[in-house]
Amino acid sequence: MSKSEKPLPIRQSDDGKWEVRDASGNWIKCETEEDAKILSNARIVRTKLDKAAIPDKVLAAEFDNTAEVLDKYNWRTTARYFRAMAKRARGKSS
Numbered sequence: 001m002s003k004s005e006k007p008l009p010i011r012q013s014d015d016g017k018w019e020v021r022d023a024s025g026n027w028i029k030c031e032t033e034e035d036a037k038i039l040s041n042a043r044i045v046r047t048k049l050d051k052a053a054i055p056d057k058v059l060a061a062e063f064d065n066t067a068e069v070l071d072k073y074n075w076r077t078t079a080r081y082f083r084a085m086a087k088r089a090r091g092k093s094s
Contacts, residue, residue: 005047007040028073038069042078046085055091063089 009021018036019027030036045066052059063086070079087093 005043010036010040035069042066049085056089060086060089
């Protein structure tokens with residue numbers, strides 16, 4: 001994973017919905033702008049664990065929040081990864 005990770009692109013569609021372009025180039029419709037921003041920044045959040053002091057409850061909460069939104073948009077595998085990272089951020093082993 002590169003230290004220069006960038007957020008996924010987001011846009012507002014003609015119907016007013018927010019969308020995030022996933023790694024494969026598909027646009028995923030989101031219910032809110034906040035959801036789009038969380039999905040867009042998930043790859044940035046992922047890199048924070050390397051720099052965190054363990055345990056870090058604030059970072060763990062950010063991982064949990066991101067996992068919830070990922071689940072909401074059926075990004076289940078990535079959501080499970082974020083939940084595992086939340087456990088690590090809390091200082092717990094998998």
